[in-house]
Amino acid sequence: MNYFPEEVLEHIFDCVTSHKDRNAVSSVCKTWYKVERESRRRVFIGNCYAINAERMMARFPGLRSLVLKGKPHFADFNMVPPGWGAFVDPWIKALAKACPGLEELRLKRMVVSDESLELLSTSFVNFKSLVLISCEGFSTDGLAAIAANCRHLRELDLQENEVDDHKGHWLSCFSEICTSLESLNFSCLKGEVNSAALVNLVARSPNLRTLRLNHQVSFDTLLKILVNAPHLVDLGIGSFVRDSNAEIYRKLKNVLLKYVSIRSLSGFFNVSPRCLPAMYPVFMNLTSLNLSYAPGIHGNELIKLIRHCKKLQRLWILDNVGDKGLRVVAATCKELEELRVFPSHLEEAENAAVTGEGLVAISSGCPKLNSVLYFCHQMTNAALITVAKNCPNFIRFRLCILDPQKPDPVTMESLDEGFGAIVQSCKRLRRFSISGLLTDRVFLYIGMYAEQLEMLSIAFAGDTDAAMGYVLRGCKKLKKLEIRDCPFGDKALLMDMGKYETMRSLWMSSCEVTLGGCKKLARHMPSLNVEIMGENEMDNIPDDETQKVSKMFLYRTLIGPRQDAPDFVCTL
């Protein structure tokens, strides 16, 4: 193979797509390194502060598609003060200069400005796909620039972003000659869009397969859209409220009877449950259903609906489905692989909400289950042990008991044994979130058994520093560790400083680590950025070394301390 022409090597490498595999390929020998770096089209950067744009482009000059991730995961729970960082602007400026062939950009937890979006829209002639997940800092003006200038746009996917909505002419900015749209998701936007413009856009996009509307899009408009887009595979319904016009309802029913292509449904922000039967033919073919924004669907209507979903592989739902509803899911959805049960925060929900029984039912009824996110008010060890026995194939298991440090309500014991059973049974577990009353013991189990674990989330758990030590020493593949409100201090933090060079990041907030401990770590490990911050933007950085640090976020980096940190963040 030492004598293969480079074009042949490139042809082989074209079939090697995962980042890990391409990284391995690049390390084989000098020729492979050269060919691989010149031919890598898709680049993944898990921490935007681990490297900079210039160095990325020096390594991969042929880049066409970039994934960038910014803020730590706990930003989703408002634990990272605004202004912390993760600005995409310098990346887009650098790419605009040196990478005119850019086609795809996918950003998660980054700050994106309208100026960035505008620059993006005019700098890359072949730009095809923009995906923004949990981002902020932009308005619909930025979206208007994307719509107007990206003539070959195939995908505009906005998930869970904080967008300043200047009320909807952005959609009308799509040029009449733009007919390439395959995927459009604006479900997170708050404002109205021009209905006529929307219907027109759909009508001239023959390749449209994904369309997720926001709650402002009416039933009437939905009908017009469906008539014009008979090949949709993924539909996010805005409002599903039936006005008194029975004619429209009948038309919808007829359209949906012929609608055989839909496999994924979401939305239903406002729902008249009586409209749901019109959708039953669609439910029969669904593989993915997201009702987590549809508190209007509950009780018997919800159960009736679920009974139609025999092919479901992914289900996201609110906890008002109750154990009763979950038993129906278990009996009906034999292909289920992923379940997420979100808290509905409704008063009635506390009584009807889900418990260990619902989870046990799912675990025994759904043999293909491998990913669970479950919010509940209580959990027993017995339930977890049964679930562990039924489901040895979990890849992701996240259990969030809403009251911190809640014990097993039957035995009043900690939940160490229950979570321990999960980790011992599920040899392929990569992501784990634990909650409830937990001692050092559960960490001992995690360190012993969680050999594939990459991401661990801990809150209000453990008794001593030893606990954190078990995890750091035992979990060889750990990449991300996030800890809040646990009694872990400097001894735990400094136990194995080299470990942090093998991980992407560590978050610790409201723990026992002190300024002195963090400083010592930063001194010993110059390859890490050890950032400390106050509770919010106004907080002062402690100057007394014995003082506890409110929030610490550390990560390995190739480029040293960042220059864009705000005043309330101090890199030690």
Added chain:
Amino acid sequence: MSTEERRIVVLRSSDEEIFEVDIDVASESQTIKHSIEDDDSGRVIPVPNVDGHTLAKVIEYCKKHVETPRSDDRDAQDALRAWDTEYMKIDQNTLFELILAANYLNIKGLLDLTCQTVADMIKGKSPEEIRAMFNIKNDFTPQEEEDIRKENQWAFE
């Protein structure tokens, strides 16, 4: 020249082996196809970069793919894929010779198939395992290797 004679093409491998091949089968190779178009005299077409053992294997592929009618039928597609899988059960040496032949002869389907096979062998392996598998010399200095490993793991994973 009669129509009958024109349907056969004669190929000569690097080690002087002669193959009589249907013109449609030979034309799966863009290289040979252009050769025929340029010179229609019916002489022997030399294939100097490919030995007889490999050329026989190439012809086997082309024959099967020419004979199999293009079809939207799932079963027919599965059957052809199964044939390709069996066909690929060869030693590493033959595989590499086949890749080089497919590249030189410009046979897209065969190049795709053989490269995919090698790619599948690479997936999930460490650099050391890849080197061992393909007998590739590590020509990095330890520092170079460490720098690349660090950049890969810290930034691009």
